[in-house]
Amino acid sequence: xxxxxxxxxxxxxxxxxxxxxxxxxxxxxxxxxxxxxxxxxxxxxxxxxxxxxxxxxxxxxxxxxxxxxxxxxxxxxxxxxxxxxxxxx
Ligand SMILES: [Zn+2]
Ligand SMILES: [Zn+2]
Ligand SMILES: [Zn+2]
Numbered sequence: 001x002x003x004x005x006x007x008x009x010x011x012x013x014x015x016x017x018x019x020x021x022x023x024x025x026x027x028x029x030x031x032x033x034x035x036x037x038x039x040x041x042x043x044x045x046x047x048x049x050x051x052x053x054x055x056x057x058x059x060x061x062x063x064x065x066x067x068x069x070x071x072x073x074x075x076x077x078x079x080x081x082x083x084x085x086x087x088x089x
């Protein structure tokens with residue numbers, strides 16, 4: 001896989017890890033999720049675009065927080081929504 005790196009990704013110097021292994025929004029509404037992502041701007045953990053509610057993507061758009069990290073065990077990558085950029089760390 002070829003990494004595509006943007007300024008948002010290079011700006012992440014210390015990756016925020018999930019503090020709770022659950023989607024904060026799904027817990028509130030009783031929803032279910034597939035995978036979890038952690039916002040690298042505010043640290044909230046939300047569900048991925050394969051999940052029914054896609055809270056991480058919605059958060060990136062509405063809050064303007066571009067970069068998420070996978071919160072899945074064993075996965076170490078960052079993704080930038082506006083640039084569709086991906087990097088492993
Ligand atoms: Zn970017
Ligand atoms: Zn969710
Ligand atoms: Zn955020």
